[in-house]
Amino acid sequence: MTASVSSRLLTVLRTFSHRTPSQTLSEISRRSGLPLTTAHRLVHELLQGGALERDEDGRYRIGLWLWELAALAPRGLGLRELAMPFLEDVFEATRQHAQLAVLDGADAVFLERISGRGAVHVFTRVGGRLPLHATGVGLVLLAHADRELQESVIAGPLQRFTRHTVADGEQLRRRLADIRRDGYVISSRAIEEISLSVAAPVYGADDRVAAAVSTVVPYGQYDPLTLVPLIRAAARGMSRVLGAPSASGLPKSVRRTSLPWQPN
Amino acid sequence: MTASVSSRLLTVLRTFSHRTPSQTLSEISRRSGLPLTTAHRLVHELLQGGALERDEDGRYRIGLWLWELAALAPRGLGLRELAMPFLEDVFEATRQHAQLAVLDGADAVFLERISGRGAVHVFTRVGGRLPLHATGVGLVLLAHADRELQESVIAGPLQRFTRHTVADGEQLRRRLADIRRDGYVISSRAIEEISLSVAAPVYGADDRVAAAVSTVVPYGQYDPLTLVPLIRAAARGMSRVLGAPSASGLPKSVRRTSLPWQPN
DNA sequence: GCTGCGGTTTCCGCTGAGTGGAAGGCGGGC
DNA sequence: GCCCGCCTTCCACTCAGCGGAAACCGCAGC
Numbered sequence: 001m002t003a004s005v006s007s008r009l010l011t012v013l014r015t016f017s018h019r020t021p022s023q024t025l026s027e028i029s030r031r032s033g034l035p036l037t038t039a040h041r042l043v044h045e046l047l048q049g050g051a052l053e054r055d056e057d058g059r060y061r062i063g064l065w066l067w068e069l070a071a072l073a074p075r076g077l078g079l080r081e082l083a084m085p086f087l088e089d090v091f092e093a094t095r096q097h098a099q100l101a102v103l104d105g106a107d108a109v110f111l112e113r114i115s116g117r118g119a120v121h122v123f124t125r126v127g128g129r130l131p132l133h134a135t136g137v138g139l140v141l142l143a144h145a146d147r148e149l150q151e152s153v154i155a156g157p158l159q160r161f162t163r164h165t166v167a168d169g170e171q172l173r174r175r176l177a178d179i180r181r182d183g184y185v186i187s188s189r190a191i192e193e194i195s196l197s198v199a200a201p202v203y204g205a206d207d208r209v210a211a212a213v214s215t216v217v218p219y220g221q222y223d224p225l226t227l228v229p230l231i232r233a234a235a236r237g238m239s240r241v242l243g244a245p246s247a248s249g250l251p252k253s254v255r256r257t258s259l260p261w262q263p264n
Numbered sequence: 265m266t267a268s269v270s271s272r273l274l275t276v277l278r279t280f281s282h283r284t285p286s287q288t289l290s291e292i293s294r295r296s297g298l299p300l301t302t303a304h305r306l307v308h309e310l311l312q313g314g315a316l317e318r319d320e321d322g323r324y325r326i327g328l329w330l331w332e333l334a335a336l337a338p339r340g341l342g343l344r345e346l347a348m349p350f351l352e353d354v355f356e357a358t359r360q361h362a363q364l365a366v367l368d369g370a371d372a373v374f375l376e377r378i379s380g381r382g383a384v385h386v387f388t389r390v391g392g393r394l395p396l397h398a399t400g401v402g403l404v405l406l407a408h409a410d411r412e413l414q415e416s417v418i419a420g421p422l423q424r425f426t427r428h429t430v431a432d433g434e435q436l437r438r439r440l441a442d443i444r445r446d447g448y449v450i451s452s453r454a455i456e457e458i459s460l461s462v463a464a465p466v467y468g469a470d471d472r473v474a475a476a477v478s479t480v481v482p483y484g485q486y487d488p489l490t491l492v493p494l495i496r497a498a499a500r501g502m503s504r505v506l507g508a509p510s511a512s513g514l515p516k517s518v519r520r521t522s523l524p525w526q527p528n
Numbered sequence: 529g530c531t532g533c534g535g536t537t538t539c540c541g542c543t544g545a546g547t548g549g550a551a552g553g554c555g556g557g558c
Numbered sequence: 559g560c561c562c563g564c565c566t567t568c569c570a571c572t573c574a575g576c577g578g579a580a581a582c583c584g585c586a587g588c
Contacts, residue, residue: 004545005269005575006309013333021336026535037577040537045270053339056470058536062337064368069277070334071391072285073326074319081390085381088355104328117349126345127335206320268574269546290564301548304566322565530588537582546574553566558559 005042008034012042013051013062018128022061075102079211080111082241083202086234087114090215093230097122097216099197101137103145103209104129106153108138111211120195120218133158133172134165136187136199137212143179144201144209150176164189184232186224195219198227200235203244210242269306272298276306277315277326282392286325339366343475344375346505347466350498351378354479357494361386361480363461365401367409367473368393370417372402375475384459384482397422397436398429400451400463401476407443408465408473414440428453448496450488459483462491464499467508474506 015023015031023031029039043060046052050065071077083100090098095116101108107129115122123130132138132153142150153172160167166175179185188196197216204210213235215227239247279287279295287295293303307324310316314329335341347364354362359380365372371393379386387394396402396417406417417436424431430439443449452460461480468474477499479491503511 004309006273006306007313009270009273010310010313010315016333016336018336021338021342024535025537035577036536037538037579038575041575041577042270045268046274049271049274051274055338062334062340064337064339064366064373066330067334067337067340068373068391068393069280070326070331072280072282073328073331074285075317075328076326076331077390078285084378088378088380102328109328109332114348114352116352126341127332129332288564289566299548300565301550301567302546305546305548532587533585535583537580539580540578541576543573543576545572545576547570547572549569551566551568554564556562558561 008032008038009042009046012039012046016062018125022055022059024059028060076111079242083211083213083238084112086237087112087213089237090114090213090230090234091116094215094217094222094227096120096218097124098234099124099137099214099216100202100211101135101141101214102211103132103141106132106149106156108132108135108141108212110137120216121192122195122216123191124216130191131159133167134161134187134191136185136190136197136214136216139166139175139179139185139187140199140201140212140214141209143176143185161191162189162193164193166190184228186228188224189219193219196222196224198224198231200228200231202235203239203242203246205243205245207245211238213238272296272302273306273310276303276310280326282389286319286323288323292324340375343506347475347477347502348376350501351376351477353501354378354477354494354498355380358479358481358486358491360384360482361388362498363388363401363478363480364466364475365399365405365478366475367396367405370396370413370420372396372399372405372476374401384480385456386459386480387455388480394455395423397431398425398451398455400449400454400461400478400480403430403439403443403449403451404463404465404476404478405473407440407449425455426453426457428457430454448492450492452488453483457483460486460488462488462495464492464495466499467503467506467510469507469509471509475502477502 011032012028015028025040025043028043029036032039050063052060053063055061087098087100091114096119098114099110100112101110109129110124110126113124113126132142142153154169158167166172184200186198195216196219197214199212199214201209202211202213213231215231236247275296276292279292289304289307292307293300296303314327316324317327319325351362351364355378360383362378363374364376365374373393374388374390377388377390396406406414418433422431430436448464450462459480460483461478463476463478465473466475466477479495500511
């Protein structure tokens with residue numbers, strides 16, 4: 001690990017998590033492993049810039065400026081903004097949960113969750129992560145991810161949440177093939193016994209899967225198959241506004257021809 | 265301005281705006297005023313940390329990690345999370361716009377906007393800012409802000425958006441007094457001729473105004489007075505979940521002394 | 529009151545990390 | 559071909575970042 005100022009700054013920021021949304025200076029110092037003095041200076045510089053704020057108890061928390069900045073993230077609020085009307089549609093239909101997630105590393109990151117009052121319990125939180133094999137959106141994202149990632153997840157340990165969690169590699173492999181064939185997934189009681197989710201892929205302008213949309217409803221109260229057209233319609237709508245050729249009816253020749261990432 | 269690495273880093277990040285959500289290295293260098301080489305190094309360090317990403321054209325954009333981090337901001341997503349169900353209620357009632365904003369500096373910063381398909385046009389964008397005197401939420405926030413801020417806005421130049429914008433200091437002062445008396449505001453055609461907004465204050469655990477909620481509807485299609493109970497009910501609901509004594513009916517002696525939306 | 533404790537802030541001399549000019553590479557337009 | 563804009567690597571100088579030491583502050587317990 002480098003010891004540049006930049007990396008130290010990010011280390012300081014990384015000490016914030018959903019379990020520690022606000023911290024004292026000493027906590028930051030301990031968690032980051034930086035000497036107190038150093039943490040003090042860095043924190044103050046972040047404070048000057050508005051990246052951090054202090055609450056009335058003197059504890060540090062993520063500042064509003066950082067939140068405004070992050071609102072510019074194309075894969076964050078940008079995507080969410082475009083998808084929102086369709087998410088609303090999904091929410092309206094069940095008044096339970098409508099969710100939008102993207103792939104990052106080996107996790108599904110949740111961009112949005114609209115939930116009804118008294119809806120069934122979910123672990124999801126906006127800005128939070130869940131493993132790919134245990135969630136509807138995760139399975140969809142994994143099914144369309146790089147072969148490499150798929151194999152690594154299939155091979156790796158698969159945490160079991162309930163007795164319905166797909167925890168076997170080969171079973172998972174078949175599951176992913178089914179998802180590619182069907183264009184949706186029903187993930188029933190895989191993360192909590194009380195709920196199931198129906199998810200479908202959202203395509204971006206490069207016609208690759210950019211996100212996944214899902215609904216989560218209580219197990220036993222819905223025939224999940226009736227929710228499939230709803231989710232697929234929402235997914236198609238989102239793909240369309242993202243400019244996906246396959247969803248807008250454009251011929252393949254109009255595809256954008258851009259190269260994948262250039263890792264330096 | 266200091267020239268610390270930290271401040272340079274933040275300067276780099278500050279070059280991103282909603283007009284420039286993705287930039288080339290040279291653009292960042294020019295806009296930040298940093299030598300190309302320096303910008304290059306800083307940008308790469310931000311890239312390593314996941315604060316920035318590169319898109320398929322090699323342009324830099326705000327990274328997903330930064331967005332996840334910002335989701336921890338108590339005054340950002342934290343507040344939004346608690347307010348969301350009530351915002352949904354407001355949205356349901358008109359299917360136009362439901363908005364949530366907080367005060368920062370001399371601006372209203374919008375935390376959330378739920379909008380119907382085909383709703384009337386608004387300038388609002390999530391993560392964006394608008395001046396206090398021209399918006400419903402802004403007037404509410406200003407009416408309950410420090411005396412100092414109020415006077416500074418009253419004195420300062422008041423940008424006129426339409427002929428209905430409150431652009432006179434004394435008129436604004438009276439307006440603010442009315443808002444404190446009534447507990448809501450109807451801001452009609454003040455920012456665009458086509459729309460009006462109804463807004464009310466949301467109280468935090470310290471019984472000070474923490475945010476403002478509003479709806480925006482097309483001018484002429486609604487009697488704004490009929491929307492007042494709706495907005496006030498939503499505002500009260502939000503105040504309650506934030507733990508505001510005045511909204512929960514608790515005696516002052518039971519006041520919580522810490523912020524409600526970080527209930528450690 | 530005094531004492532200890534946990535957290536915060538200021539001070540300051542040493543030094544290696546950050547700096548940025550120079551130069552080379554890449555690609556696209558004419 | 560040539561030029562131009564953008565990106566990347568290299569490297570020697572020096573000043574900004576570093577962090578130990580010590581003071582400071584508020585509070586709880588004796």
